[in-house]
Amino acid sequence: MAAGLAPLGAVAVAAVLVVGIVMPAAVAAQAPAPAPASDGTSVDQGIAYILMLVALVLTYLIHPLDASSPYRLF
Incomplete structure (x- = not known):
C-alpha cells in the first residue's frame, strides 16, 4: 500500500511547490x-x-469703533 501512496505524495509536493x-x-x-x-x-x-x-x-478692526465698548484694543 505504501507504493500506491508514493505518486500521490509526489503530486502533493509538486502542487505545493507550484x-x-x-x-x-x-x-x-x-x-x-x-x-x-x-x-x-x-x-x-x-x-x-x-x-x-x-x-x-475685520472683527478686531471694526470692534474698537463701537462707542459703547469699554475695551480699547488699539
Whole structure:
C-alpha cells in the first residue's frame, strides 16, 4: 500500500511547490493602485481658512469703533 501512496505524495509536493512559487509571483504582478486624484476639497478648505482669517481681522478692526465698548484694543 505504501507504493500506491508514493505518486500521490509526489503530486502533493509538486502542487505545493507550484502554488508556493506561482502564487506570490501572481500577487506581485498586480499593478499598484493609482494615486487618488484631487477633487478640489483642499482648495476649498484653503479658501475657507482665508475667508475666516479675513473675518477675524475685520472683527478686531471694526470692534474698537463701537462707542459703547469699554475695551480699547488699539
